[in-house]
Amino acid sequence: xxxxxxxxxxxxxxxxxxxxxxxxxxxxxxxxxxxxxxxxxxxxxxxxxxxxxxxxxxxxxxxxxxxxxxxxxxxxxxxxxxxxxxxxxxxxxxxxxxxxxxxxxxxxxxxxxxxxxxxxxxxxxxxxxxxxxxxxxxxxxxxxxxxxxxxxxxxxxxxxxxxxxxxxxxxxxxxxxxxxxxxxxxxxxxxxxxxxxxxxxxxxxxxxxxxxxxxxxxxxxxxxxxxxxxxxxxxxxxxxxxxxxxxxxxxxxxxxxxxxxxxxxxxxxxxxxxxxxxxxxxxxxxxxxxxxxxxxxxxx
Numbered sequence: 001x002x003x004x005x006x007x008x009x010x011x012x013x014x015x016x017x018x019x020x021x022x023x024x025x026x027x028x029x030x031x032x033x034x035x036x037x038x039x040x041x042x043x044x045x046x047x048x049x050x051x052x053x054x055x056x057x058x059x060x061x062x063x064x065x066x067x068x069x070x071x072x073x074x075x076x077x078x079x080x081x082x083x084x085x086x087x088x089x090x091x092x093x094x095x096x097x098x099x100x101x102x103x104x105x106x107x108x109x110x111x112x113x114x115x116x117x118x119x120x121x122x123x124x125x126x127x128x129x130x131x132x133x134x135x136x137x138x139x140x141x142x143x144x145x146x147x148x149x150x151x152x153x154x155x156x157x158x159x160x161x162x163x164x165x166x167x168x169x170x171x172x173x174x175x176x177x178x179x180x181x182x183x184x185x186x187x188x189x190x191x192x193x194x195x196x197x198x199x200x201x202x203x204x205x206x207x208x209x210x211x212x213x214x215x216x217x218x219x220x221x222x223x224x225x226x227x228x229x230x231x232x233x234x235x236x237x238x239x240x241x242x243x244x245x246x247x248x249x250x251x252x253x254x255x256x257x258x259x260x261x262x263x264x265x266x267x268x269x270x271x272x273x274x275x276x277x278x279x280x281x282x283x284x285x286x287x288x289x290x291x292x293x294x295x296x297x298x299x300x
Contacts, residue, residue: 051081051151051196052140055132061109066131070104071097073133080196082144083152083289085282096143103143106134152289158198159284160234161188162225164217165273167244171214176201176232184273191277195285200232217241222258240280242273255280255295259287266295 054073058065074097079087087093096103110130141151163174165184174181174188185201192199207213210228212220218241225237236259242251250270257264264287268279283294 051153052077052135052137053132054080054135054194055130057112058129058131059126061129066107067100069131070100070107070133073131074100074103074135076194077133077135077140078143078147079282080194081140081151082149082291083156083196083285084149084291085195085279085286085294086292087147087149088282090147092147103135103139104133105136108132149291152196152285152291156197156285157235157288158200158233159192159236159238159281160225160229160232161192161199161201161238161240161281162212162217162220162229163188163240163242163277163280164214165242166214173207173212173214173217174201175204175207178204184277187274188277188281191274191281194278195282197281197285199238199281200234202228202232206231218254222263238280238284240276242276245270251276253280255283257284257287264293264295266293 054076056069056072056076058069075087075093078093079085108131110132112128112130144150161174163184165172165174165181172178172180174184176185178185188199188201202212206228210224212224212228217239220239222237225239229235229237236257238257239255241254243253244250245252248270251273252267252269253271253276254267255265264283266279266283268276271279279294286292286294
């Protein structure tokens with residue numbers, strides 16, 4: 001039990017009564033600053049640790065599937081930590097994937113069918129699981145160094161993502177609150193997490209207020225998008241335009257982003273919108289992390 005009357009216990013909260021002196025404001029502000037610094041340091045540490053974590057879907061919990069999952073997560077983490085989208089499919093990663101267990105610090109499973117009865121005769125053989133993998137930070141940094149890259153640990157700007165979807169007569173912009181784009185919204189958020197980026201999407205009300213429609217999005221100038229991005233909490237705008245192509249059975253996608261006085265453009269063809277979103281957000285991360293332009297030379 002505390003003997004000092006300046007310390008009072010209110011349940012689980014200890015209240016400190018500071019003596020009323022001239023130094024009281026200084027002490028109070030010093031305490032607030034100290035708490036803020038500790039909180040910021042903890043938040044930065046948590047964010048940094050999350051960069052070294054990846055998730056994938058595996059079938060069953062046997063070691064063979066686990067190793068496949070580890071290898072997929074290793075590639076994602078190397079891209080996530082460095083910001084270098086160009087590492088996707090890099091042949092140099094094969095040697096590291098063959099020894100992937102040595103880079104893993106911890107892993108866990110989440111049953112996607114939790115609470116549902118097992119249907120297959122082998123128990124959990126065909127049951128899907130979310131596999132989450134945490135990698136050793138130093139070992140990942142060492143791999144990046146060997147590949148001529150480095151961790152991107154500085155501030156990562158929050159992207160205001162404007163994506164127009166065009167499939168025949170359907171033409172819409174992915175929003176934060178529109179039911180029409182539920183699937184695309186979830187896929188964009190998943191892509192952002194996978195690439196270690198923070199994004200915001202426009203609300204339907206903001207789009208209506210700005211008069212921005214799907215058909216106008218691709219040609220909308222930065223002067224129109226910049227204030228809308230700021231209003232939504234973004235630091236810069238990333239614009240994507242996806243058009244479904246029946247012949248290629250996939251989306252033809254064009255991306256652009258203005259950064260440091262340059263307009264960067266890149267594209268991809270014949271992919272799912274999940275992959276298109278990963279390439280879009282990953283391309284933005286590659287530019288921002290100073291790992292090169294995903295579409296070649298940028299325009300001034």
